[in-house]
Amino acid sequence: MLVVYGRASSSNVQKVLWLCEELGLPYSTAHDVPPGKAKESADYSKLNPNGLIPTIDDDGFVLWESNAIVRYLAAKHANGSLFPSDLRVRADADRWMDWQATVLAPPTAVVLLQTIRTAPEKRDNAALAAACQTLRDKAGTLDAALAGRNYIGGSSFTIGDLPLGQWMWRYASLVPDRPKHANLEAWYARLQERPAFRKIVMTKLV
Ligand SMILES: N[C@@H](CCC(=O)N[C@@H](CS)C(=O)NCC(=O)O)C(=O)O
Incomplete structure (x- = not known):
């Protein structure tokens, strides 16, 4: 059986768990450690x-890097649906995975650290x-990309x-004082209709 290592509140772990839930894949979880403690285990x-x-262990195949895991599991279990078979549709969707990891994740980490993980006086x-403003600006980029689309890759999730x-x-x-972005909000509302999104992602931030 597939084993997913990592705590369920982690943003990168949630990508994998959300996919598993969307696909109805059986999985077990391990290494549910507090933030910052993942590397304290020699076995891990x-x-x-x-x-x-x-990290995942799929019947002996070990893989890390959340986006690589998502691509692997989707190619294995959802080829032609969540993993589009049309090369250009797939590349179009896929580049937003890297954009999230390289452009959105760094300022988001600053916001998380400086809010829920740091006392107000510190x-x-x-x-x-600065990080909040970067994210407001990037939300505008995403909003423009979602114009005329139900999902970031087109009509399908x-x-x-x-x-x-x-x-x-x-x-x-x-992030407070978010600009009004109609396409972004409509897409977010669509995601919230998905039981797997509500179950895995819409949880307490720690
Ligand atoms: N590029 C990696 C980043 C993984 C990463 O930074 N994970 C965080 C949690 S979201 C982590 O392990 N932090 C250390 C810890 O929680 O101990 C990926 O996408 O898998």
């Missing part, structure tokens, strides 16, 4: 030399304000929506 570091979560308010969707929950939960 043998699975993932980065000491980061998630916060770096300048860093927090695909792998591209998973990293962005977990980010959207954090953006909507933590």
Whole structure:
């Protein structure tokens, strides 16, 4: 059986768990450690030399890097649906996974650290304000990309929506004074209709 290593509150773990729930894949979880503690286990570091979560073990095949895991599981179990068979449709959706990881994740990490993980009197308010503003601007980029589309890859829900969707929950939960973005809000409402999104992503941020 598929084993997903990592705590369920982690943004990167949620991409994988959400996909498993969407596909109805049986899985078990392991290594549910508090934030910052993932690399404290020598056994876990043998699975993932980065000491980061998630990692999967799929009947002996060990893989880390959340987006690579999502691509692998979707290609294996959802080829032609969440993993589009049309090369250009797939590439279109897929690039948003990398965009989330490289463009959205760094400022989002600052916001998480400077809000729910830091007492108000100890916060770096300048860093927090700058990260929030970056995310408001990038939300505008995503809003424009969603014009005329139900999902980021087009009319159907695909792998591209998973990293962005977990980010959207954090953006909507933590960033104040968000500009009105009609396409983004309509897409977010569509995600919230999905039981797997509500179960895995719309949970307490820690
Ligand atoms: N690029 C990696 C990043 C993984 C990552 O940074 N995971 C965080 C949790 S979201 C982590 O392991 N932090 C250390 C910890 O929680 O101990 C991926 O996408 O899998």
